[in-house]
Amino acid sequence: MAPASPEQFKDAVRQAWDESASGWNHQTPAIHNWLAAPTAALLGAARIGLGMRVLDVAAGAGDQTLAIAHRVGEGGRVLATDISPAILQFASENAHEAGLAQVQTRVCDAEDLALDETGFDAAVCRLGLMLCPNPLGALRQMHRVLRPGGHAAVLVFSEPQRNPCLGILMTTACRHAGLGPRDPFTPGGLLSLGKPGLLEDYFQQAGFTGVATERIYAPFQLPSARDYLHFVRTSASPIVQILNHLNPQAREAAWEDMEEQLEVFQLPDGGWEGPNELLLVHGMQPVG
Numbered sequence: 001m002a003p004a005s006p007e008q009f010k011d012a013v014r015q016a017w018d019e020s021a022s023g024w025n026h027q028t029p030a031i032h033n034w035l036a037a038p039t040a041a042l043l044g045a046a047r048i049g050l051g052m053r054v055l056d057v058a059a060g061a062g063d064q065t066l067a068i069a070h071r072v073g074e075g076g077r078v079l080a081t082d083i084s085p086a087i088l089q090f091a092s093e094n095a096h097e098a099g100l101a102q103v104q105t106r107v108c109d110a111e112d113l114a115l116d117e118t119g120f121d122a123a124v125c126r127l128g129l130m131l132c133p134n135p136l137g138a139l140r141q142m143h144r145v146l147r148p149g150g151h152a153a154v155l156v157f158s159e160p161q162r163n164p165c166l167g168i169l170m171t172t173a174c175r176h177a178g179l180g181p182r183d184p185f186t187p188g189g190l191l192s193l194g195k196p197g198l199l200e201d202y203f204q205q206a207g208f209t210g211v212a213t214e215r216i217y218a219p220f221q222l223p224s225a226r227d228y229l230h231f232v233r234t235s236a237s238p239i240v241q242i243l244n245h246l247n248p249q250a251r252e253a254a255w256e257d258m259e260e261q262l263e264v265f266q267l268p269d270g271g272w273e274g275p276n277e278l279l280l281v282h283g284m285q286p287v288g
């Protein structure tokens with residue numbers, strides 16, 4: 001059953017990511033390869049450079065945090081935030097192991113950044129904003145903590161037809177769980193910010209200027225559909241939450257059904273490539 005309030009929704013999200021933190025962290029090399037080009041574009045759009053102070057929202061295990069830390073250098077600073085203490089602990093450890101003392105972490109909700117500190121040069125969010133039930137609230141918070149002339153940049157999934165694997169997963173999980181089809185644009189869902197123009201509109205409402213969107217094709221390249229499903233199963237995907245209500249046998253039947261359908265993306269010469277498109281939206285906190 002769907003949680004009743006935004007707070008209950010966020011409690012469920014926090015718990016899901018706490019539980020899957022280790023799995024997500026373990027997948028860092030695959031995530032890094034998948035998102036290398038989009039991450040470079042994200043950091044470029046936020047104009048991140050040497051010596052800057054950067055806020056990383058919904059940082060997860062910190063793959064993009066480390067990329068930001070390298071860009072700002074020893075004289076800069078990155079504050080990585082996330083709603084899940086367990087996943088943020090991995091970001092902290094990963095930064096420590098990489099010798100990046102310029103990374104700090106703070107557990108907080110993107111919609112309610114409990115930060116006294118303002119004047120950040122840039123704020124970014126990679127694949128986290130769509131999980132917020134009130135993304136406009138989160139953008140207002142990013143806007144609040146930026147300095148005039150500071151840049152915000154966000155990566156989210158684009159519309160359902162350009163991300164067919166996510167559609168296959170959701171439709172199949174709902175069918176096996178006896179649930180009706182879900183509106184992909186329901187707030188807090190993986191594809192919720194993929195509606196054309198929606199996120200740009202939120203950026204403008206939050207007070208950003210020079211708002212622009214770029215589409216980035218970022219296919220998921222793995223040895224097989226089974227590897228993709230392994231990735232999904234070890235993350236806090238809503239698919240996992242839906243199937244958790246089934247008995248183990250019924251759950252396995254659902255995963256097998258998904259695998260069969262996802263094999264359509266097997267490449268003739270070997271390997272598997274799941275089509276996937278992201279939106280990079282960015283804007284600036286007005287000067288003066």
Ligand SMILES: C[S@@+](CC[C@H](N)C(=O)[O-])C[C@H]1O[C@@H](n2cnc3c(N)ncnc32)[C@H](O)[C@@H]1O
Pocket residue numbers: 010013014017031057058059060061062063064081082083084087108109110111125126127128131132133
């Ligand atoms: C798909 S992961 C992305 C993590 C990381 N940015 C990356 O790209 O590897 C989504 C992250 O969003 C976080 N998250 C979800 N809702 C949030 C909220 N309301 N406030 C802050 N973080 C949130 C989750 O805990 C999780 O770490």
